[in-house]
Amino acid sequence: MREELQSIDWLKLFDLEPDVGMTVIEDNGQIIHFNQAALKLFGVEDDGLANRNLNDVFSEEYVQERMTWVRDVLDNNRPLRATHIYCGRMLVSSFYPHRHEQRNFAIVLTRLDGILPDGDIKDTQSQYIDLGPLSVLSPRELEVLVLLGQGNSVPEVSRLLFRSPRTIERHKTEIGHKLGVSSIAQLTRLVAQAGLRPEHLPLQRFNAVPRPHNCTPDLLPVNSDAPSSPA
The missing domain is CATH 3.30.450.20 (PAS domain)
Known part of the structure; x- marks a missing residue:
């Protein structure tokens, strides 16, 4: 030195x-x-x-x-x-x-x-x-979230997952209810904030800290225009 x-x-x-x-x-x-x-x-x-x-x-x-x-x-x-x-x-x-x-x-x-x-x-x-606040999502909902957040449209996600567009749209709606977001743009920003990619989907879920703690409070909602999560 x-x-x-x-x-x-x-x-x-x-x-x-x-x-x-x-x-x-x-x-x-x-x-x-x-x-x-x-x-x-x-x-x-x-x-x-x-x-x-x-x-x-x-x-x-x-x-x-x-x-x-x-x-x-x-x-x-x-x-x-x-x-x-x-x-x-x-x-x-x-x-x-x-x-x-x-x-x-x-x-x-x-x-x-x-x-x-x-x-x-x-x-x-x-x-x-x-996953922190994203842990409320089911494995399928998380998969849909990541694929939508990667820029895929609902029809494209339906083809990738061999599901109907109606099913993917239903998952998207449920994701929005759980996370307090609605538009594709909000979901895309959320996925980018989280750094989630398809290769993360098979990883084992866990809570790094067993007891409640202040985990990334700025993650949700992604902006002030997003609707509040249902109680």
Whole structure:
């Protein structure tokens, strides 16, 4: 590192960063550090991560998969980048190895945009999907939502799914009732916000955080013109 950069407090800089979540996880799952952006991304309270282990906050599937990534990073001493849908939004987390004396850590930087930056880094994808507010949809409704959101018309979706246009239109109406949206444009924007693609449909559904939490409150409705969801 250049000499003039050595005095920079990088940890403090990330603590002030509003859009990139930072967490430091020890190889036993203990959460050593986090910033406010991480709390917002994962929808937990200010004290929800303090002095906690991943097992205290997240579901068993979530913890097992993330600790697999942490061990991969530490065993191979190289970074890893993982994409995962958390609470109905695509997140990208980059894991970096860090060692201090006899202790091993992974520094995790998480972004919401879902865009994979260029770079020589190993990529992986979660085998689970946390749909958050979209979990009210049935598997077929989610499939229809994604296909419509990818720019397909109702007749095109009916051909892709070997169902009648009337059936697809009925699914579209039910999706609108459940999510508080109505037009194709709103559904398309919703799918884009969530980062959903057809390859996500076979992934196993789960709740990353077992207990209720503030999960991406800005996901629904997609705009102020959308009708309210029925009670």
